[in-house]
Amino acid sequence: MPELPEVETVRDGLARHVLGSTVRTVTVHRDSAVRRHDGGPRDFSDRLRGRVITAAVRRGKFLWLLLDDDSALMAHLGMSGQLLVAQGESVAGPPTAPAPHRHTRATLALEGPGGPLTLSFVDQRTFGHLAVTELVPTADGAPGGRGSPLAAVPVPVGHIARDLLDPALDRELLVGRVRRTGREVKRVLLDQTVVSGIGNIYADEALWRAGLHFTRPCDRLSRPRAHSLLRAAHEVMSEALLAGGTSFDALYVNVNGASGYFDRSLAVYGQAGRPCPRCGATVVRDPFMNRSSFTCPRCQRRPSAERLSRRARTTA
Numbered sequence: 025m026p027e028l029p030e031v032e033t034v035r036d037g038l039a040r041h042v043l044g045s046t047v048r049t050v051t052v053h054r055d056s057a058v059r060r061h062d063g064g065p066r067d068f069s070d071r072l073r074g075r076v077i078t079a080a081v082r083r084g085k086f087l088w089l090l091l092d093d094d095s096a097l098m099a100h101l102g103m104s105g106q107l108l109v110a111q112g113e114s115v116a117g118p119p120t121a122p123a124p125h126r127h128t129r130a131t132l133a134l135e136g137p138g139g140p141l142t143l144s145f146v147d148q149r150t151f152g153h154l155a156v157t158e159l160v161p162t163a164d165g166a167p168g169g170r171g172s173p174l175a176a177v178p179v180p181v182g183h184i185a186r187d188l189l190d191p192a193l194d195r196e197l198l199v200g201r202v203r204r205t206g207r208e209v210k211r212v213l214l215d216q217t218v219v220s221g222i223g224n225i226y227a228d229e230a231l232w233r234a235g236l237h238f239t240r241p242c243d244r245l246s247r248p249r250a251h252s253l254l255r256a257a258h259e260v261m262s263e264a265l266l267a268g269g270t271s272f273d274a275l276y277v278n279v280n281g282a283s284g285y286f287d288r289s290l291a292v293y294g295q296a297g298r299p300c301p302r303c304g305a306t307v308v309r310d311p312f313m314n315r316s317s318f319t320c321p322r323c324q325r326r327p328s329a330e331r332l333s334r335r336a337r338t339t340a
Contacts, residue, residue, distance in 0.1 A: 028221030084220025105152030
């Protein structure tokens with residue numbers, strides 16, 4: 025699933041290509057693509073037609089386009105969603121023609137400052153969706169996300185925490201919140217209501233950089249260690265963003281269809297059986313929440329059951 029760097033790469037591309045564009049026509053090729061939109065495909069099209077796109081905004085993994093009527097077009101990319109921009113009409117003809125690609129779920133014909141554009145939502149695995157939604161004020165009065173100074177977010181994003189690349193994030197407050205829970209550290213990193221944008225890939229890479237096993241309880245982290253972990257997550261996502269994100273196949277691309285290449289720099293994620301780049305020990309894979317966790321058994325020692333039991337007794 026796309027994580028913060030991949031979604032930010034898409035947001036940046038949209039900001040460079042579609043801002044100031046007016047939506048001329050909307051075609052929903054598959055109704056399930058707008059299943060989260062109240063009112064169905066016809067209302068979805070009616071809400072967008074004639075609207076001007078004023079900003080492309082992201083918080084964590086969540087992406088939206090601000091519209092000139094104070095609403096937003098939200099795009100959840102799911103497992104394989106792409107937003108692709110092409111100059112002129114769709115390669116298959118006008119947007120009322122059949123979908124130009126068998127996985128295209130919706131098409132917006134735009135009139136941009138430099139001429140006509142086509143914005144296509146392509147989703148092979150169909151877990152993504154689009155919806156037009158109202159905005160609600162941010163709880164802290166700060167901008168809703170990267171890409172706009174507006175202190176508002178779409179209704180479905182209201183419960184999502186700020187991400188590590190957000191300048192409005194209170195890092196000290198976040199560290200305190202992390203250290204107050206006894207949950208495993210990776211579960212907390214993946215909890216989008218605690219800190220957003222981190223998924224399985226960057227959680228594993230951050231934990232490796234910080235030298236922490238994914239099962240370590242958060243209440244056993246010292247304040248410096250918690251800061252070190254969040255700093256590692258910030259660094260690895262920043263590096264991935266410079267590389268255009270992590271692409272394992274053609275499903276992860278920017279708005280021009282180009283893949284990222286940070287996967288070439290992954291230390292442990294997907295590297296089971298290979299040597300750890302820091303110590304040479306063999307990277308191992310463990311099951312985790314119906315997914316996988318990849319760790320170095322030497323750099324990231326698993327907390328012993330005895331130590332965890334002793335810790336539980338002393339804090340009881």
